[in-house]
Amino acid sequence: xxxxxxxxxxxxxxYAGLNTLILLWLAFQTGRVRxxxxxxxxxxxxxxxxxxxxxxxxxxEFIPVTLIALLVAALLGGPAWAIHGAGLLLTVGRFLHALHxxxxxxxxxxxxxxxxxxxxxxxxxxxxxxxxxxxxxx
Numbered sequence: 001x002x003x004x005x006x007x008x009x010x011x012x013x014x015y016a017g018l019n020t021l022i023l024l025w026l027a028f029q030t031g032r033v034r035x036x037x038x039x040x041x042x043x044x045x046x047x048x049x050x051x052x053x054x055x056x057x058x059x060x061e062f063i064p065v066t067l068i069a070l071l072v073a074a075l076l077g078g079p080a081w082a083i084h085g086a087g088l089l090l091t092v093g094r095f096l097h098a099l100h101x102x103x104x105x106x107x108x109x110x111x112x113x114x115x116x117x118x119x120x121x122x123x124x125x126x127x128x129x130x131x132x133x134x135x136x137x138x
Contacts, residue, residue, distance in 0.1 A: 007080035012070050015087030019063045022094050026056040029102045048104060055101020059094055062118045066090050069125035076132035086124045093117030 033052045034040070043049040066086070074083050097114025100106040 005074075005077070005080060008074035008078055008083050011080045011083040011087060012067070012074050015070070015083070015091055016067050018087075018091045019067065019094055022091070022098055023056075023059055023063060026052075026059055026098055026102070029098075030056050051101055051104075055098060058101075059098060062122060063090070063094060066118070066122045066125050069122070069129040073125060073128040073132050076129075076136065078128055078132060082124075082128060086121045086128070089117045089124070090121035093119075093121060 030052050033048055037044070037046050037049050039046050039049045043053055067090075070078075070083055070086055093114045093116070095114070096110045097118065100108075100110035100114060
């Protein structure tokens, strides 16, 4: 059986913590917009509410799945440098993306760069987890 390295799990813990803080920040911002726009439920058809909710939902779509794939890779012996690489891409990507959705007049490059980095992280984590899993049955 493969023993995960403490370094790889430690690396994952850093990015799990940072990305959880990003999710909390987005949740707080969503609540702030909800109060300022007086939208108690759903989006109320309010463009600002729709924007912040979409940014929050997008983070929920990317962060957990990528962290789960990184966890699997770390548990199956993935090196800490790989976890740091994908974790850093995910964290920077999610932060840039969140910046775009929390500001009404954010530059478009934040969304594009954030999405691109997040996709690279998710793809890398998925491939690493897939190959690590396949290596256990070969």
